Amino acid sequence: VAQMAKFIDSATPIRFLIAETETGFTLLAALYYARLFGVEQQLEISPLFETEEAFERGERVIEEALRSAHYREYLARLGRLAVQFGYSDSGRFVGQMAATFRIERLRLRLAQLLERHGLGNLEIILFNTHGDSIGRGGHPISLDDRLRYLAPAQNRAEFSNRGIRVKEEVSFQGGDGFLPWMTPAAAIATTARIVDFCFGADAESGADPIYSAPDFASEFFATVQQQFASLVRDADYAALLGLFGTKMLYRTGSRPPERADEQRNKPEAIEHPGQLRAIPNNAILQQTGFLANTLYGIGVAAAKDPEMFVVMRARSPRFRRALDLVAAALDLSDLEVMRAYAHIFDPGLWLTNSGRSRSAGRARALRELAKLTERMARHERVARVIRRLQADHHMLLEFMQPADNARRRRVLLLHGLKLALMQRIAVLAVGTPYFSPQQGVTRDDLLARIMTLDVPGTVEILTRIFPLQGPHAGDVGDFGEASSYQPESAMSYAVEHRTLFDPLSQLYEFIRLIGSALNHEIGAVG
Numbered sequence: 001v002a003q004m005a006k007f008i009d010s011a012t013p014i015r016f017l018i019a020e021t022e023t024g025f026t027l028l029a030a031l032y033y034a035r036l037f038g039v040e041q042q043l044e045i046s047p048l049f050e051t052e053e054a055f056e057r058g059e060r061v062i063e064e065a066l067r068s069a070h071y072r073e074y075l076a077r078l079g080r081l082a083v084q085f086g087y088s089d090s091g092r093f094v095g096q097m098a099a100t101f102r103i104e105r106l107r108l109r110l111a112q113l114l115e116r117h118g119l120g121n122l123e124i125i126l127f128n129t130h131g132d133s134i135g136r137g138g139h140p141i142s143l144d145d146r147l148r149y150l151a152p153a154q155n156r157a158e159f160s161n162r163g164i165r166v167k168e169e170v171s172f173q174g175g176d177g178f179l180p181w182m183t184p185a186a187a188i189a190t191t192a193r194i195v196d197f198c199f200g201a202d203a204e205s206g207a208d209p210i211y212s213a214p215d216f217a218s219e220f221f222a223t224v225q226q227q228f229a230s231l232v233r234d235a236d237y238a239a240l241l242g243l244f245g246t247k248m249l250y251r252t253g254s255r256p257p258e259r260a261d262e263q264r265n266k267p268e269a270i271e272h273p274g275q276l277r278a279i280p281n282n283a284i285l286q287q288t289g290f291l292a293n294t295l296y297g298i299g300v301a302a303a304k305d306p307e308m309f310v311v312m313r314a315r316s317p318r319f320r321r322a323l324d325l326v327a328a329a330l331d332l333s334d335l336e337v338m339r340a341y342a343h344i345f346d347p348g349l350w351l352t353n354s355g356r357s358r359s360a361g362r363a364r365a366l367r368e369l370a371k372l373t374e375r376m377a378r379h380e381r382v383a384r385v386i387r388r389l390q391a392d393h394h395m396l397l398e399f400m401q402p403a404d405n406a407r408r409r410r411v412l413l414l415h416g417l418k419l420a421l422m423q424r425i426a427v428l429a430v431g432t433p434y435f436s437p438q439q440g441v442t443r444d445d446l447l448a449r450i451m452t453l454d455v456p457g458t459v460e461i462l463t464r465i466f467p468l469q470g471p472h473a474g475d476v477g478d479f480g481e482a483s484s485y486q487p488e489s490a491m492s493y494a495v496e497h498r499t500l501f502d503p504l505s506q507l508y509e510f511i512r513l514i515g516s517a518l519n520h521e522i523g524a525v526g
Helices: 002-007 024-036 052-066 069-078 087-094 096-116 143-150 153-161 184-199 214-233 235-241 278-287 298-304 306-315 317-331 335-343 347-356 360-376 379-396 406-429 443-451 455-465 494-522
Strands: 014-018 043-049 080-086 123-129 165-170
Touching (some): 024 043, 024 052, 043 052, 043 123, 052 069, 052 087, 052 096, 069 080, 080 096, 087 096, 087 214, 096 153, 096 214, 096 317, 143 165, 143 184, 143 317, 153 165, 214 298, 214 306, 214 379, 278 494, 298 379, 306 317, 335 379, 335 406, 347 360, 360 406, 360 443, 406 443, 406 494, 455 494
Parallel strands (some): 014 043, 043 080
């Protein structure tokens, strides 16, 4: 930052984001280093609150820092306090529905904190980070709904009534970052809706009944959070996320899907959702057919007070707007689809199909897949967590039903095509010739990797083990006599490349194309 201020721009403040801020000392440490490097006035030190603990301690973190005269003087000179909320990661850890409530409550507590410390003259910047997919903080209905979902009218009024100036900031990122601005007409419409939200008359400025029933709201969203936090701690849920990981998708963005400490030479099993970044985490759920980060826990929460749930959904704009995300996620989810992906690792599936096969060769391949998936031992864990999702989902279906529309049918068809290709890849893969262990892997190791859709890396290893063209005859020794014999190293495995390795790569490419089609249907194009 000091170099940027020296050589590029010293007039424009730089937002210095501190992720997962859980103590006021962190803010003071940042201020100390800013002062040490002489950039205190060029820096907006901004804590990010996105974890369960951060939501609990958010205002206390800032209050701890405010006990320091240095921090209070820094804010006074800067004239503003910048705070960031991460809908993406908070939805990953506590569930999207719980996240929206916890963020709104934290915003209210920050307003009370500034008033209590006599800092109402400060401007507070509330920066909402979220992307473009359902369940990550965007909204499926309209831009106006999206802005109101992030900054509810009642919550904005809390700052206004205290005389605190608020600057709402919203990120447009990923595919969402370019779609609203792709054409002049779209850009004008987007800007007009934002201006209208900020300065237009608010039709929802009246009393919202959800705020008159704080016990119901607290109980409902706390239940969602408890349910989803318990799911996140479930090792079987991690096994579900790690079934195929992000291999159904093309690489997006500049950052790896896994956290830095999870990058190793060999793929590792996902042991906790925290090993994934937010966008890949959501993408995995979308690609396996059930948007658990938005749906799970709603059924149990609604069943606690079903009559109030129905009333609030009908009468409260704030509550209904939150449930619009649930309805949209429900339309794009089907647990039978997720169960079908899990069945890829069910030995019973392959055994049953082998008994039905009229081809002796195909029957042998299916029996080998049954043995392979038995050794991999993934199906039981994933089936167990799907039953857990199902129990809550059946309760939710008592209150809400997915729409039977063309979009849902297209999504189900795409999943069906993808599953057919995955089964074709599995059957094709067992045609790999037997070989002694090479390059630290066995044939079973490579087949297991292909089952999890690690196709490009596996095919690369196979093409080294079975090269397309060996060395020229002169390279293997010219002894001055003609010979009809060629050593194994000079053999070419052209047939295997043509009938096995190339088709595996082509089928995998089709799977990723279908994954992109699903992204567009769901609205996640980042």
